Amino acid sequence: MKRLPSNSDSSAPSDKKIKLSQSEVQTLIEQEVQTALKKKDNKLLGLLGKIQELDESLNYKNSIQKLEERMNTVTRRAEAAIAIMTKTQKENPQPSLDDVEIKRSDSSKDKRKIPPGKISAIKPAFINICICGLLSIRSMQFTFSVVKSGIKSMEKKVEFLNMMKISKTALTKMQEDNESLKAVIAGLSEKLPPPVPTPNGSSDCKGTHIFIKKETDHEAEKHPTVEDSKQSFELQAMKVKVEHLSIDHSSSPNQTNTKQGTLSYPPLPPTTFPSVLSIEVASYNLPGRPIVNVALIKKPVGLSVLWNVEVKDPQGPPMDSYSLFMTMEKVKGSGVFPSWASLGEISAGPLPMCAMISKYKLGHTMCVVVIGKDKFGRYGPYSEIVNALIPE
Incomplete structure (x- = not known):
């Protein structure tokens, strides 16, 4: 007897595993990914095509224009048909009504006659229908022309309203900027008092001390939110025209107040330097040293910090931002200041620039310093430390 092959022998080839190298697997995966991406691209293209078709179909102006063209075509054809029928009727008079017959071929081959009254009314009725249709088309054309003129007038009105809105917004902004600029100029135009030397003949504190004009009690009552128990600051950047500024800035870094004594400043925050720089940096110098002035603004109430550069460098780099730091003495009249608090960064713009501090403590001395950072x-x-005594 012949031995039949067992099931295990027949299934052995099917149990063999297919071995693929890593490169082949990677190739297969890339092919699948590319196929999936192509499918998605095709779907996106189809969606874009449908959206464009919808946009074209929603164009009411083109739709009205096409409908108007069709109505004009129908009107011309109707006028031509009426003219031909009128001409034919004049050239060929109507035959006798008794001789008019209409033959109809059917299974029985009967002859039927149309009543004379109906035949006489066929052509006039058709002409009346054509005339009525022509009049209705004319009225529809007039309606469409009225609608088109109304749409054009509405578009002009909307455009005019948008222009008025933009102009009103720009005018309001210009008025606000002018008010702020007037307030800044009025505060910075105050003459600074001469420096008061110490008994040794020189001052020990760094920075420029600026006395700010004190507000009256009536004005202070109008603005009760100026005094705050916590040290918090709000900044608002603005542009200031150079030709309107005429202030006295002391170049001496050491000034003090006889009532306050020597001021003790905390160390300035350290700065970082980028580890990698592009070749373009070699064409520019480092950012210049800012000059800072501080003044009290009455309307709107706040402290104005104005800064510029000492010397305009033709090889100066493009600036990115300016950082403001401030510190205020904890105890009134102590002359001791805590660490510097960052007021944030302001994007660089045309110099001089100005920032408004709307919250501060009355009767305390505050110090401000500014530093610039370029695009690299x-x-x-740092600028010279500027300190100012806030009147109560």
Whole structure:
């Protein structure tokens, strides 16, 4: 007897595993990914095509124009048909009504006659229908012309209203900027008092001390939100025209107040330098040292911090931002200040620039310092420390 092959022998080839190399697997995966991406691209193209078709179909102006063209075509054809029928009727008079017959071929081959009254009314009725249709088309054309003129007038009105809105917004902004600029100029135009030297003949504190004009009690009552128990600041950047500024800035870094004594400043925050720089940096110098002035603004109430550069460098780098730091003495009249608090960064703009501080403590001395950073991440030197006594 012949031995039949067992099931295990027949299934052995099917149990063999297919071995693929890593490169082949990667190739298969890339092919699948490309196929999936192509499918998605095709779907997106189809969606874009449908959206464009919908946009074209929703164009009411083109739809009205096409409908008007069709109505004009129908009107011309109706007028031509009426003219031909009128001409034919004049050339060929109507035959006798008794001789008019209509033959109809059917299974029985009967002859039927149309009543004379109906035949006489066929052509006039058809002409009346054509005339009525022509009149209705004319009225529809007039309606469409009225609608088109109304749409055009509405579009002009909307455009005019948008222009008025933009102009009103720009005018309001200009008025606000002018008010702020007047307030800044009025505060910065105050003459600074001469420096008061110490008994040794020189001052020990760094920075420029500015006395700010004190507000009256009546004005202070109108603005009760100026005094705050917590040290918090709000900044608002604005542009200031150079030709309107005429202030006295002391170049001496050491001034003090006889009532306050020597001021003790905390160390300035350290700055970082980028580890990697592009070749373009070699064409520019480091950012210049800012000059800072501080003044009290009455309307709107706040402290104005104005800064510019000492010397305009033709090889100066494009600036990225300016950082403001401030510190205020904890105890009134102590002359001791805590660490510097960052007021944030302001995007660089045309110099001079100005920032408004709307919250501060009355009767305390505050210090402000500014530093600039260029587009390459490099910081320049700190400005001189400017301190100001806030009147109560």
